[in-house]
Amino acid sequence: MIHVTEAAAPAAKTPTLPDAQTVTEVRHWTDRLFSFRCTRPASLRFRSGEFVMIGLMGDNGKPLLRAYSIASPSWDEELEFYSIKVQDGPLTSKLQHIKPGDQIILRPKPVGTLVHDALLPGRRIWFFATGTGIAPFASLLRDPQTYSDYEEVIITHTCREVGELQYGKELIESIRQDELLAELIGEGFADKLRYYPTTTREESAKMGRITDLMRKGEVFEDLGVAPLSPETDRAMVCGNLAFNLEIKDMLEEYGLEEGANSKPAHYVVEKAFLD
Numbered sequence: 001m002i003h004v005t006e007a008a009a010p011a012a013k014t015p016t017l018p019d020a021q022t023v024t025e026v027r028h029w030t031d032r033l034f035s036f037r038c039t040r041p042a043s044l045r046f047r048s049g050e051f052v053m054i055g056l057m058g059d060n061g062k063p064l065l066r067a068y069s070i071a072s073p074s075w076d077e078e079l080e081f082y083s084i085k086v087q088d089g090p091l092t093s094k095l096q097h098i099k100p101g102d103q104i105i106l107r108p109k110p111v112g113t114l115v116h117d118a119l120l121p122g123r124r125i126w127f128f129a130t131g132t133g134i135a136p137f138a139s140l141l142r143d144p145q146t147y148s149d150y151e152e153v154i155i156t157h158t159c160r161e162v163g164e165l166q167y168g169k170e171l172i173e174s175i176r177q178d179e180l181l182a183e184l185i186g187e188g189f190a191d192k193l194r195y196y197p198t199t200t201r202e203e204s205a206k207m208g209r210i211t212d213l214m215r216k217g218e219v220f221e222d223l224g225v226a227p228l229s230p231e232t233d234r235a236m237v238c239g240n241l242a243f244n245l246e247i248k249d250m251l252e253e254y255g256l257e258e259g260a261n262s263k264p265a266h267y268v269v270e271k272a273f274l275d
C-alpha cells in the first residue's frame, strides 16, 4: 500500500481584534431582542450597573463600538449583554448574527451612574426599566449587595409586548432559585425581591405605562407599599429618554433628589439608548 503524506496546509491566520473577547452563548428572545455571553478579560473590574463600549470591526477596518450595559453581576467570570436588533443599525444589524466562538471587541473601561455608590442608604430600592433598560438591573439584581443594603427590592419593567418581558421573567425566576445568593443573604432573600412587569400594546396581567400606574396609585396598591418617599426609598431608572424625563419629574415630586458618584442622593438615571 502506498501512503501519501501531505504537509498540513498552513493554518489560516486568525484575525486578531483589539480587545477581542470570545462569544460563549447566544439566545434570541424575539425578532428584536437577543442576549449573549462572552469571555471576561482577567483585568476587567466593574461595579454592577455600569456600561462598557463593545462592538465589531467595521467594513472600513475600524472598530464600530456602542455603549452596552453589562447585564451580568461583577462576580461572574463571564460577561452577559442584552441587546436590541435594529435592522438598519450600523452595529446591531451585524451583531445579531454572532455565534459562539465568534469574537467581539470590548473596551475594558466601565463607567455609569447606576451604581450603589451613587445612592444614600435607604430601606427600599426601586429599579424602573423600559425595554432593554432592564440590562443594568440584570446585573444589580444578581449582586448580593443589593439585598444586603435594602430590605425590599422592586423591579418594574414596561415593554410594548409580552414576548419582550421574557428575558426579565427568566432572570427573576433564576435569581429566586439562586443558591449562592440564598447562602450569602439568607434563605428569605427571595421574598425581598418584587417583580412588576407591565405591557402597553399587548394584553397581559398588568397593562399600562409604569408612570401612569404610579400616578393612579395602582402600583402601590398592587405591591402593598406606600408611595416613594426620600426617608425610605431609593430609585434607579433606565429607559428611553421620554420615560426617563417623565419619571425623573415624578421622583422629584415625591421629594427624591438626583444623586451621582461624587454626591450620593436618592435616585439615579441612565439612558437605555440615544434617541
Ligand SMILES: Cc1cc2nc3c(=O)[nH]c(=O)nc-3n(C[C@H](O)[C@H](O)[C@H](O)COP(=O)(O)OP(=O)(O)OC[C@H]3O[C@@H](n4cnc5c(N)ncnc54)[C@H](O)[C@@H]3O)c2cc1C
Pocket: 051, 066, 067, 068, 069, 070, 082, 083, 084, 086, 088, 089, 090, 091, 092, 093, 131, 132, 135, 136, 270, 271, 272, 273, 274, 275
Ligand atoms: C449608556 C448606554 C447604555 C446602553 N446599553 C444598551 C444595552 O444594554 N443594550 C442595548 O441593546 N442597547 C444599549 N444601548 C444602545 C446601544 O448603544 C446602541 O444604540 C444599540 O446597540 C444599537 O446600535 P446600532 O449601531 O445598531 O444602531 P444605532 O445607530 O446606535 O441606533 C439606531 C436607532 O435604534 C434605536 N435604538 C438603539 N438602541 C436601542 C435600544 N437598546 N432599544 C430600543 N431602541 C434602540 C434608536 O432609535 C436609535 O436612534 C445603550 C446606550 C447607552 C447610551
Ligand SMILES: NC(=O)c1ccc[n+]([C@@H]2O[C@H](COP(=O)([O-])OP(=O)(O)OC[C@H]3O[C@@H](n4cnc5c(N)ncnc54)[C@H](OP(=O)(O)O)[C@@H]3O)[C@@H](O)[C@H]2O)c1
Pocket: 032, 130, 131, 132, 158, 159, 160, 161, 199, 200, 201, 209, 210, 211, 212, 239, 240, 242, 243, 244, 246
Ligand atoms: N417594540 C416593538 O415591537 C417595535 C417594533 C418595531 C420598531 N420599534 C421601534 O424601536 C424603538 C424602540 O422601541 P421599544 O419598544 O424597544 O422601546 P420604547 O419605544 O422605548 O418602549 C418601551 C416601553 O416604554 C414605554 N414608554 C415609552 N415612553 C414612555 C414614557 N414617557 N413613560 C412611560 N413609559 C413609556 C412604551 O409604552 P408605549 O407603548 O405606550 O409607548 C413601551 O411599553 C422605537 O423607535 C420603535 O418605533 C419597536
